[in-house]
Amino acid sequence: MRKIEIYDTTLRDGTQAEDFNLSLEDKIRCSKKLDELGIHYIEGGWPGSNPKDVAYFKEIKNYELKTSKVAAFGSTHNPRASAEKDRNLGALLKAKTEVITIFGKSWTVHVRDALRTTLERNVEIIRDSLAYVRPKIWKLIYDAEHFFDGFKSDPEYALATLKAALEGGADCLVLCDTNGGTLTTDLQKIIKRVKKEFPKAELGIHTHNDSELAVANSLAAVQLGANQVQGTMNGVGERCGNANLCSIIPAIKLKLKMDCITDEQLARLRETSRYILELANVRPFRYQPYVGRSAFAHKGGIHVAAVERNPETYEHIYPELVGNRRRVLVSDLSGRSTIKQKAEQYGIEISTKDPVAMQVLEELKQLEHEGFQYEAAEGSFELLLNQALGRVKRYFELVGFRVLVSKTDETQPSESEATVMVKVGGKVEHTAATGVGPVNALDNALRKALEKFYPELAHMRLNDYKVRVLPGKEGTAAKVRVLIESVDKDNIWGTVGVSENILEASWLALVDSINYKMFKDEKGHKK
Numbered sequence: 001m002r003k004i005e006i007y008d009t010t011l012r013d014g015t016q017a018e019d020f021n022l023s024l025e026d027k028i029r030c031s032k033k034l035d036e037l038g039i040h041y042i043e044g045g046w047p048g049s050n051p052k053d054v055a056y057f058k059e060i061k062n063y064e065l066k067t068s069k070v071a072a073f074g075s076t077h078n079p080r081a082s083a084e085k086d087r088n089l090g091a092l093l094k095a096k097t098e099v100i101t102i103f104g105k106s107w108t109v110h111v112r113d114a115l116r117t118t119l120e121r122n123v124e125i126i127r128d129s130l131a132y133v134r135p136k137i138w139k140l141i142y143d144a145e146h147f148f149d150g151f152k153s154d155p156e157y158a159l160a161t162l163k164a165a166l167e168g169g170a171d172c173l174v175l176c177d178t179n180g181g182t183l184t185t186d187l188q189k190i191i192k193r194v195k196k197e198f199p200k201a202e203l204g205i206h207t208h209n210d211s212e213l214a215v216a217n218s219l220a221a222v223q224l225g226a227n228q229v230q231g232t233m234n235g236v237g238e239r240c241g242n243a244n245l246c247s248i249i250p251a252i253k254l255k256l257k258m259d260c261i262t263d264e265q266l267a268r269l270r271e272t273s274r275y276i277l278e279l280a281n282v283r284p285f286r287y288q289p290y291v292g293r294s295a296f297a298h299k300g301g302i303h304v305a306a307v308e309r310n311p312e313t314y315e316h317i318y319p320e321l322v323g324n325r326r327r328v329l330v331s332d333l334s335g336r337s338t339i340k341q342k343a344e345q346y347g348i349e350i351s352t353k354d355p356v357a358m359q360v361l362e363e364l365k366q367l368e369h370e371g372f373q374y375e376a377a378e379g380s381f382e383l384l385l386n387q388a389l390g391r392v393k394r395y396f397e398l399v400g401f402r403v404l405v406s407k408t409d410e411t412q413p414s415e416s417e418a419t420v421m422v423k424v425g426g427k428v429e430h431t432a433a434t435g436v437g438p439v440n441a442l443d444n445a446l447r448k449a450l451e452k453f454y455p456e457l458a459h460m461r462l463n464d465y466k467v468r469v470l471p472g473k474e475g476t477a478a479k480v481r482v483l484i485e486s487v488d489k490d491n492i493w494g495t496v497g498v499s500e501n502i503l504e505a506s507w508l509a510l511v512d513s514i515n516y517k518m519f520k521d522e523k524g525h526k527k
Helices: 024-037 051-062 086-092 108-115 121-138 149-151 153-165 184-196 214-223 244-255 271-281 301-311 336-345 357-367 378-388 436-452 454-457 502-526
Strands: 005-008 041-045 069-075 097-107 137-145 173-178 202-208 227-230 397-406 413-422 427-435 459-469 480-487 492-499
Touching: 005 244, 024 051, 024 271, 041 051, 041 137, 051 069, 069 086, 069 149, 086 121, 086 378, 097 108, 097 121, 097 153, 108 121, 108 149, 121 137, 121 153, 121 492, 137 149, 137 153, 149 153, 149 173, 149 184, 149 271, 153 173, 153 184, 173 184, 173 227, 184 202, 184 214, 202 214, 214 227, 214 244, 227 244, 357 378, 378 492, 378 502, 397 436, 397 502, 427 436, 436 454, 436 459, 436 502, 454 502, 459 502, 480 502, 492 502
Parallel strands: 005 041, 005 227, 041 069, 069 097, 097 137, 137 173, 173 202, 202 227
Antiparallel strands: 397 413, 413 427, 459 480, 480 492
C-alpha cells in the first residue's frame, strides 16, 4: 500500500487568511493537536519574516512530538547576494529544524517582475540555495511556486527550475498551483510531463482553491504518483484558501485506499478541525464535507426513513470514521421516522405508529408554517417532544416584562433597561437589569430574577443571537424569527422564537433556552 505524507501549512500559509490569526501559544497548541492527528510535517512558519515565528521554532523544541516533524519555510536567496551571506537562509538554519522547505520561482513573469533578475540567474539561485542548506538538515523540500502557471507560459523553463532544484539536493519537488486557477485536466497533463522528465523524483502537490478545485487537484496528483500533499486544516488560507486537509485525508484513506494516518487518528479529524477554528475564534462552516455539522444531517422524511434502514442510502461514509455523527433534522419535510429517530437521540423509545409521534409531527408542521424553525433549535424541539409526553414541568410563570431604550445624547450609545416580573412556586420576583441592547437587558433581568431559585443558571450564557425577517407582510409589520444559541460548561443548545415583535420573539427563545437548561439539569440529577 502506498504511503502518502501529509504536510500541514496551517500555521504559515493558513494564517494568511483574512480574519484567521494564531498567537504563539495557539501555534504550539495546534502543533500538539496536529501531532495527535498523525500529520507527518508541520510547517511552523517563516523564521526570516517575523519575530513570532522565530519564537515558535525556539519554543516548539520544548515539546516532544510523536509523529510530526516541524518544517521551517523560506525563500531562495536574494538575487543580489550569495547563499552563504543570505539572511533568509541563515534564519532557516538557525531554526534548527530537521526539515526545511524552500520555495523558488518557476514562472518567467515572476522572475522578471518580482525577483527582477534574469532567467539564468534564477536557475542558479535555486540550485545554490538548496545546495547550501542540504548538508545541514535531514530533509529538504522544494516548493516550485506558480509551477503550473509557469509551465503553461514556458514549459521548458519551468522544467529547468525543477532540474536545478534536484541538482541542489531537493528530496521532494512540490508542484504548486499558487494562484489556484489550474483545471484538473490541465494539471494532470503537466504532472505526467514532469514524471516523464524526472521519473525518479519524489513529487508533492500544493494547491489553492481559487477555482474550487484544490481538493480535486490534490487527489488527482496523488493518483498520478505524488507522495506528499500540502494543505491546511479546514482549507484556510489567502484569498479563497488552500487545499482542505479535512477533505483530502479521508479521501486518501477511505476512497483511494492509500495509507496516510491510522484509523484511530482519522477518528480525531473533526475534533482537530473544530479545535483549530476555536483557537482562531472562527465559526465552523457547518456545510464542510466530512467534518461539518451538516455533513451527515438528514432532513427529508424519505431520506430519514431510508437512512434508518441502511445509512449507505444517503451517506458516502460512516460519520464515526472521521469523528462526526449522524443528525436527523426536524422540519415541515419530516415524517414519523424523523420524529422516531430524534426521540431515540434523546433516549426516548417511540414507535412510528405511536399517536404521540403523529401529534408532534402535526404540531411541528403547524409551527413551521407560522415561521418557527427547528433545524438550528434542537433545544426547542426536545422540549416540544417532552411536553407532548408530559415530561416537562413549568419552571416559572411570566407576570410581565417591560423594556426601555433611551438615548439622551446623539454622540453616545443608547441605553437599555429591562424589568421582569416572574412567579416561581407561588413567589413573585421583580427585578431590573441593564444590558448592551434591549435583548441583552431582558436576558440579564430574567436570569437575575430566576437565579435566586435556580442557582445553576449562573453557569449558562448566550453564545449567539440571530434575527431573520420572515417573508409575508412587508416592512415593520413582518414576522421575525429569533434563534439563540446557549452554552453551559457541558452543552451547547439552540432555541427559537417567532413573533411580529422582536422582543416577544426574543423572549420566547430565551424562555425555551432557560427551560431547556432546567429540564436537562433536572434530568441529570434524577439519573
